Amino acid sequence: MRGLPEGSGTPLRVALISEHASPVALVGGEDAGGQNVYVNELSRHLGRLGHEVDVFTRRDDPETPEVIEWAENVRVVNLRAGPRRRIGKDAMWEHMPEFRDELLRHVLRTGARYDVIHGNFWMSGWVGVEVGRELRAPLVQTFHALGATKRRWQGADDTSPAQRLAVETHVARHADRVIAHCPEEHRELVEEYGVDARRIALAPPGVDLERFMPVDRREARRLVGLDERDNVIVYVGRIVPRKDVRNVVRALAALLRSSDLSPRLLVVGGEDERPDARSTPEIGELRRLASELGVGERVVLTGKRQPDVLRYYYGAADVVVTTPWYEPFGLTPLEAMACGRPIVAAAVGGIPYTVEDGATGLLVPPQDPAALAAAIGSLLVRPRLRAAMGAAGRRRVEERFSWDRCARRIAAVYRSSLQPAASGAPSP
Ligand code: UDP
Numbered sequence: 001m002r003g004l005p006e007g008s009g010t011p012l013r014v015a016l017i018s019e020h021a022s023p024v025a026l027v028g029g030e031d032a033g034g035q036n037v038y039v040n041e042l043s044r045h046l047g048r049l050g051h052e053v054d055v056f057t058r059r060d061d062p063e064t065p066e067v068i069e070w071a072e073n074v075r076v077v078n079l080r081a082g083p084r085r086r087i088g089k090d091a092m093w094e095h096m097p098e099f100r101d102e103l104l105r106h107v108l109r110t111g112a113r114y115d116v117i118h119g120n121f122w123m124s125g126w127v128g129v130e131v132g133r134e135l136r137a138p139l140v141q142t143f144h145a146l147g148a149t150k151r152r153w154q155g156a157d158d159t160s161p162a163q164r165l166a167v168e169t170h171v172a173r174h175a176d177r178v179i180a181h182c183p184e185e186h187r188e189l190v191e192e193y194g195v196d197a198r199r200i201a202l203a204p205p206g207v208d209l210e211r212f213m214p215v216d217r218r219e220a221r222r223l224v225g226l227d228e229r230d231n232v233i234v235y236v237g238r239i240v241p242r243k244d245v246r247n248v249v250r251a252l253a254a255l256l257r258s259s260d261l262s263p264r265l266l267v268v269g270g271e272d273e274r275p276d277a278r279s280t281p282e283i284g285e286l287r288r289l290a291s292e293l294g295v296g297e298r299v300v301l302t303g304k305r306q307p308d309v310l311r312y313y314y315g316a317a318d319v320v321v322t323t324p325w326y327e328p329f330g331l332t333p334l335e336a337m338a339c340g341r342p343i344v345a346a347a348v349g350g351i352p353y354t355v356e357d358g359a360t361g362l363l364v365p366p367q368d369p370a371a372l373a374a375a376i377g378s379l380l381v382r383p384r385l386r387a388a389m390g391a392a393g394r395r396r397v398e399e400r401f402s403w404d405r406c407a408r409r410i411a412a413v414y415r416s417s418l419q420p421a422a423s424g425a426p427s428p
Contacts (some may be wrong), residue, residue, distance in 0.1 A: 012414050014053045015107075015114040015135070016043055019099060020089040022057040024068065024076055033238050034145045034331045037307070038205050039120060039347055046409030047073035054112065056103055056124075058095070060086045068302065081101055084336035093123055093161040100127045104134055114141060116414045122147065122164060125171035131191035140410075141175035143168070145328040146185070148192050150347075153326050153327075169193055170407040176417040177425055179203050179410070181329040201413045201425035204353070206403035207334040212311055214340030214394060219317030223267070226300070231263035234317035234341075235250045236310060237332050239269045246289055247323045249371035251376060253293035261393050265299045268313045275301035307314070314339035319379050320384060325366055326407035327351055334363070334401050337393030342386045362388045 001259040016039065043053040052073045059066070062085075068076040079102040106112070119128030119141045128139040147265030148268040172178055172193040178200050180186035186202055189195040207253035218356030221228045225405055233252065237243050245267055252265050270280040277284030283301055290299045305313060320336035320343045329350035337354075343361035345351045357363040361374040379386050412426045 009411070011050045011052060012115045013113060013119055014046065014051055014116050014414065015056060015103075015112075015137070016053050016118045016120065017056045017127050018120040019081075019096065019105070019124045020092055021128070022076060022078070023055060023070060024064070032181065034205070034329065035120060037331055038142075038144070039246070041206065041208065041403045042407055042410060043074045043404045046073045046208040046411060047071050048404075049407055049411060051411060052245075052367045054114075056099075056106075056127075058082065058092065058099060059084055077106060078215060079106065082194050088159075089121075089123075090159045090161060090244075093163065096123050096127060099131045100158075103127065103131055107131075107135065116417055118142070118410075118414070119171065119175070119254050120144060122168040122171055126167050129171055129174045131405055138176035139174070140177045140179065140413055140417050141171055142181070142399065143172075143185070143189075143328075144181075146188055146192070149188065149326055149328070150215065157241070175199070177413050179413060181205060182353040184349050184353070185328065199425060201409075203406060203409045203413060203418070204350070204401060205329060205331060205334075206401045206406040207338045207397050208307075209338055209398060209402055212338035214317035214390070215311050216344045217315060220312045223312045224302075224316045226264065226266065226316055231261060231318050232266060232316055233263050233376060234259065234266045234268065234313055234320050234321060236268045236305075236313055236320070236335070239267070239280050239286070240259075241282060242326065243322070243324045244367065245286055247280070247354045247367060247369055247372060248321050249286055249290050249293065249295065249299060251321075251372035252290075252298060253295045254369050254373035255377055256295060256298070258373065261377060261380055262298065263318070263376075263380060265295075266313065266316065267299065268303075268305050268310070270301070270303045273303045273305070275303045280338075310335065311339050314341055317341045318383075319344055319371070319376055320361075321376065322346070322351075323366055323372055324348060324363065330354065334397055337361075337390075338397045340390035342379055342389035343373065343393065344379065355385060356392070356396060360389055379421065 018039045021035035052374035055076045081099035110201045115129045116139045116207050117137050117139045119125035125141045132139045147168050151158050172195045180202050183235050218228050272279050274284050290296045320341045323346040327349035333343050333345050333355050347363040355361045362373045364375050416426050
């Protein structure tokens with residue numbers, strides 16, 4: 001292991017469990033989103049600080065080796081649990097006992113020792129509680145999304161296993177520390193899951209400030225194939241109903257009806273690199289809705305793009321938009337701000353914590369296309385305000401949302417978990 005940078009203390013050995021979200025997987029697909037990014041960036045930055053991280057995930061391809069040397073001080077361990085092909089995360093619960101046993105077998109075989117276990121998502125949290133006893137290490141838990149919120153919003157469409165809420169509550173109460181990504185999640189953990197606030201640590205994720213950086217708009221437009229004279233609204237993210245891209249299509253139609261503006265909407269995301277309604281059914285819904293509202297030719301669907309080119313998509317925007325029904329945290333608003341673009345976003349979940357209303361963008365109510373259209377319209381006619389908001393957004397993420405800052409904070413939470421519970425989580 002390399003020497004430790006100043007101020008990071010003794011190195012910790014971390015077993016980071018993330019059953020469905022591997023850093024190796026491509027992001028942007030239906031089940032591959034923010035958690036993959038989080039696990040990848042956090043483990044790399046912990047590794048850079050000198051900590052040793054093993055990321056345990058499910059092997060979903062027979063070609064994948066069991067252990068991958070992923071980054072400095074970071075290994076990815078692909079455990080055999082369930083079929084060795086991609087399965088949806090909602091079908092994974094029944095394979096978790098096997099995952100737990102395989103993890104313990106790996107530890108026995110290799111003689112690995114861990115100071116702390118970090119569970120990600122409720123199923124890995126359960127594995128963490130189970131193996132914590134054997135490994136005699138405290139459990140730090142990040143939920144990423146809470147089942148109670150999902151149930152409230154998705155109702156009968158929520159395909160999570162029936163046991164989710166009970167297991168999640170069990171994990172929330174047994175973990176030595178629970179990480180809340182934003183104040184809203186902190187509130188939910190206390191009020192809906194009965195977690196003792198002294199065990200909760202507020203630690204937001206970050207954004208890669210070099211990958212997501214401002215680029216020249218004209219150059220970006222050329223690269224993504226859009227006219228530099230057009231007004232362009234950009235959405236980046238998974239294309240699933242709860243992200244409510246339909247709301248953005250409706251707002252576009254409202255803007256075209258009620259103003260002289262005729263912007264284009266660029267929608268980036270989906271299962272494949274091409275916008276295919278068979279693999280991403282929501283793409284079919286968006287196409288249908290757009291043509292029904294007469295804005296079919298103003299909407300450009302690109303399919304999924306890799307993170308290393310996303311700055312050109314954000315950079316092509318006059319305004320970036322995201323209006324999910326709910327959002328546990330939301331990395332894409334941070335990415336838009338890092339790219340120096342104003343963001344119009346629904347005031348739900350983590351978004352009011354990351355986006356400063358009136359300074360780095362505008363907050364609107366969810367599921368309100370008229371309010372969204374008004375907010376977008378007000379920015380499209382004010383280029384100087386857009387530039388000022390973009391610059392303020394970049395400053396905000398540099399000051400508050402770097403991955404280095406996140407990793408240092410999480411390392412402090414790990415350390416606090418080695419102390420008796422009564423000493424509480426460190427304050428930010
Ligand atoms: N993303 C991507 N390619 C795409 C669409 C999305 O790499 O085509 C990434 C996006 O940049 C972000 C993540 O997927 O980092 C989505 O994270 P977010 O927290 O916004 O939403 P989640 O998917 O976790 O619900």
